[in-house]
Amino acid sequence: MADRNLRALLAPWVEQAPERALREMTLDSRVAAAGDLFVAVVGHAADGRRFIPQAIAQGVAAIIAEADGVAEDGCVREQHGVPVVYLSRLNERLSALAGRFYCQPGDDVQLIGVTGTNGKTTTTQLLAQWAQLLGARGAVMGTVGNGLLGQVYPSENTTGSAVEVQHRLRNLADAGATLVAMEVSSHGLVQNRVLALPFAASVFTNLSRDHLDYHGDMAQYEQAKWRLFSTHHSGEKIINADDEVGRRWLAKLPDAVAVTLTDALPQDWPGRWLAARSVTYHDGGATIDIDSSWGSATLHSRLMGEFNVSNLLVALATLLALGYPLAALSAVSGQLQPVCGRMEVFQAAGKPTVVVDYAHTPDALEKALLAARLHCQGQLWCLFGCGGDRDTGKRPLMGAIAEQYADRVVVTDDNPRSEEPRSIINDILSGMLDPGSVQAIPGRAEAVTAAIMQAAPQDVILVAGKGHEDYQLVGNRRLDYSDRVTVARLLGVVA
Structure with a gap:
């Protein structure tokens, strides 16, 4: 080189x-x-x-x-x-x-950066899958891993170091990738890890409480995310107008594409837009009628919940802005696969439905519970914990949300790290009005087993917090553990 x-x-x-x-x-x-x-x-x-x-x-x-x-x-x-x-x-x-050093790999692929508190992983996967269904060679970089679709290898951080990012991009370009969808974390933006990348499009999903142990407060957290649209090279800008922060940003970005599921376009919006006109939820996912600057269409989605419809719309708007035709995109929408560990459904005859999700923030937990409720005929269970050595302020908030939106709550370990597991559980319970009605079972595998044994076949159990992860951090040990594998084993199905 x-x-x-x-x-x-x-x-x-x-x-x-x-x-x-x-x-x-x-x-x-x-x-x-x-x-x-x-x-x-x-x-x-x-x-x-x-x-x-x-x-x-x-x-x-x-x-x-x-x-x-x-x-x-x-x-x-x-x-x-x-x-x-x-x-x-x-x-x-x-x-x-x-x-x-790596011969400007960003110039050799169509690069899309996705930032936001929740939805980054699903949105990047949808972008790469959708483009590949229309002839591109899709790749992803982010929380679940890095690689061409079907060849994704685990990653330590959502956004690697500036050197790692360029090196991985070079490897993906050399492997034949033509479109790379990258999750861009607030840490990565503050630390300038993607500063020189030529993003063909930058996407904002939403903003809610997370990483305040690093950023200090929500204003600084928002400012970190805003960097992608203000100090970085970005061609197209796609903004979720249903989010309060997104609407505020749209006032500063008249050339952006505004996307809404709830008819929340800014009044007299002069720019391009995409909106859902009707959404029908069913056991197999959702059917969505959309209208946009590019015309109208009907999408068929196999993903669960309202927020995944939002992720789908944001991905669609991004590809439309990059020149992909609406008719072709809508025609293949039903072929898009749910993402591993993101509202992933496990079912077996005579057993409760179990949904494994990565939700580990108050907002994500609320959205996951609301999504699961749309598909629930019986009682809705919520099983979750909170990570140790991380933002302690969100623990009682998540406890309150679980109590409000679920019929039955099981509190357990997540990644306790150096903290005492019972102390974390007590922090969660402190946010609840009736903590006595909650089952507190520290061992995560034991908690999942108990919930599945107790739940009725018509119930839905949301197992939240770890999603795709195949490990648990306890003290200074990294233990083999997977919610997906545990659930699949208990239901007698394949993960």
Whole structure:
């Protein structure tokens, strides 16, 4: 690759960087190897410059490090024969640096960024599936994993580091992807991990309470999400007008596409739009009549619940804005598959219906319960917990929501991490009016078993919080555990 040379790589920022052939680019000194470029950033938790000696000992070819102020910007020094180039604002420049290193992979695919508290995973999967049904080669990057459809590998974070994002994009482009739908987290936006990416479209799903342990308050959380539409390169902008924040943003984005399930278009909206005119829910999903700037159509969805109709409409509007024809999109809508661990339905004769979902915020839990209620003939059960060492303020809120919207509630462990499980459960119960009516069963597998054994065949059990995850974090251990596998085993079906 042309820019895998230190001088060529740094040409926009440094006049006379040394000539050095480079093998790979990494932020992790532990995996740096002979011939690599080690980038020493000052991060949220650690100063990468502390690990320069380790990287040199492992044979790296060159190092780029955060400068101590503007005066040091562009300076080149040698340590043990290894050039160390100092750049100021390295975190901001890293996405562009990695883009040059991997030969601008974003230019080789149609890249869609999806941000919002809930719905990112489902929306990205729908985008990639839908485009692939019409001839594209779809790929996803996000919470569930990264890869071509059908070849998705697990990921640690929703949005990887700036280097990982560009590297994965290059691998996807080289593997034949033509459309990549990427989840963009608020952390990733604040930390400039996608700053240099050329998004063909940027999508906003919704905003509700989450990650306040990181952002501090809702205003800062909203500002983090807004970055995708204000400081990043974005072609088309697709905004959910049913969300209060979305409506506020539309006032600043007259060229955006406004999408609504509830006829919530801003008054006298001058731009493009897409709206649901009628929605019919049934056992197999939903039938949706839509009207839009591109015409009218009927969609057939196999996904459960109102919020998944919203995700579907946002995905449809995005592909329409990118030039896909409405008639073709609507014709294949019934072929779109539900997403693993997102309102995923498990059924067996004579047993209750179980829905496994990733809902782990107050808003997501409320929406999941409302969605399950649409398809429930008997009692609605809610089984959930809250993660340890995370936003404690949402625990009583989720307890109150479960009590309000479910007929029966089972509170259990999620990922307790270093916290005492019973303490987390007590925090959840503190938000309830009648905690005595709730079953508190700390072991998650035991809780799922108890709910399925007690529920009637006409009941629906929402098992919320872990979704696709196949592990549980208890203390400092990562245990093998999957809601999907547990439920499938108890019902005698295949996960």
